[in-house]
Amino acid sequence: MFQKRPDNSEIMIFDNCNSVHTFNMKFNLDILFLDAHNRVVKKASSVPRGRFIAPVREASRVVEAPEGLFTKIEEDEVVSFDAEEMLLGIKKIKT
Secondary structure, three states: OOOOOOOOOOOEEEEOOOOEEOOOOOOOEEEEEEOOOOEEEEEEEEEOOOOEEOOOOOOOEEEEEEOOOOOOOOOOOEEEOOHHHHOOOOEEEOO
């Protein structure tokens, strides 16, 4: 959180979470709000520091990444988190 900027492949996953803030952040974030099936119910791009994103009722998980990592992911897509794939980014699952 207090880093200048993490590696572009680093993400943080927060289970049982449906809102975020960017207080004390030193860089912009891309944020995915996921439901219980890892479907993207909301996407927030390039969120600057000092912001609060209100709870997203359908979300049960939040994924944060450095700005630009989630550019190819859209709302209503399903994403997976596999240990090997995490080294290369997030894999989209075709529905």
